[in-house]
Amino acid sequence: MSDEPRLILVVDDSATQLAQMRMLLEKAGYRTLTADDGEQALSVAREHNPDLVVTDLEMPGMSGLDLVMMLNMESPQLPVVLTTSRGSEELAVEALQAGAASYVPKRNLAKDLADTIERTISVADSERQRLSFAKYIRTVAIELELNNDDTLLSQILARLEAPLVELGIVTEATRMHIGIALDEALRNAMIHGNLEVPSSLRDESCGQAYIDLIQARLKDEQYASRRVNVSLTANPEQAVFVITDQGPGFDVNSLPDPTDPENWEAVSGRGLLLIRSFMDEVQHNDAGNQITMVKLRVDPDAVDDDDDDDDCCDSSDDD
CATH class of the missing domain: 3.40.50.2300 (Response regulator)
Known part of the structure; x- marks a missing residue:
């Protein structure tokens, strides 16, 4: 490069x-x-x-x-x-x-x-660097235990995304979405979950208070010793990601609806909106320290068929 x-x-x-x-x-x-x-x-x-x-x-x-x-x-x-x-x-x-x-x-x-x-x-x-082995791989199971170093995320994402390409779950057009959603979920688990750094700090002192608290928590063993556990189970039909942090969690019912225009510019809602936009199913556990995300197989042939059907309908209308 x-x-x-x-x-x-x-x-x-x-x-x-x-x-x-x-x-x-x-x-x-x-x-x-x-x-x-x-x-x-x-x-x-x-x-x-x-x-x-x-x-x-x-x-x-x-x-x-x-x-x-x-x-x-x-x-x-x-x-x-x-x-x-x-x-x-x-x-x-x-x-x-x-x-x-x-x-x-x-x-x-x-x-x-x-x-x-x-x-x-x-x-x-990370997407461009992956190799595809779809004709050999039928199921994948990955378990990771991560510290709170977000500088390693590009390598982690490459490892987690590769099976989705290998199994044909995502297309060229959608595979980057998986990376964006995983990036947001992992950062949430590390920074907001384990390090307990609130998003609201990003609006203070041009974001410097947010950065300073992250650095302080990374030096505090009480927070830095916590880990993020990631599991991926995938087959040619779907991929299921479960990301769990060791923080105290939060009240899931207090989450703002990120699709509500009133919450669009809220700092705390941006990551969740991206995750919900790019994954097919998203759930939090009751404790608020675990997110489960499901991505279903994208069938390019089905998309093409739908386009053909639309063209046929358009032709009929023109006649």
Whole structure:
């Protein structure tokens, strides 16, 4: 892989927003290209092969949702990160389900954009490095015991995601979603579960209070000695992930509904929304220290059949 800085395509119809995001990303060491609408973005992506696309949702002409769908068809391994504003919540959920990898509320760009892109690219890299052995593997069982070092997550994700590709559970278009969901769930278990660092601290002192408490807890044996247990059981029909931390848990009934527009920009709801968008079933235990996530097999032939049926219906209507 080249040592050249990663290339990010930034798409927004606001010149001010484009300038802000370009400045943030170049300061973080990325190269950038820009486009002010979806059609131009598609052309630039085809010509320059960026490593990641950041796009606004609501633009004249081709919307951000349309752009996500087109990129997902043409370059399913190209990750797309959304920038969202109040009022675009439902559209953003559609875009995540259509292939976008993550999102950042516009009010949090300065704090979260570069970090989200770094994490998303890391997940994408782990996806590209996996080998497929589908014709040999029929069932997989993995048990991991992890400390709270989130710098190892890219390696952990690669190990957990590989069986899903090998068994044919996920497609090129959906395998990155698994990595994003697992990344969020594992960080929750390590940081919020074992280290007991609340999400609310991210809004204090530009996030420095959040970082400082994590570092302090990692040096405190009471918290640092706790482990995260991960189990994966998979066959060609489904994968079941169970992630358990050793923290005190939380009141599951107090979880905000992340799909409610009122909670869209809440720091504590972002990870859960991504997990629920990308997994087929999600459950917490009563103690609040375990999450079970199920991903069912994606059948590309069934998707194609559905598309064919729609085309037939369209033809009949035209007649």
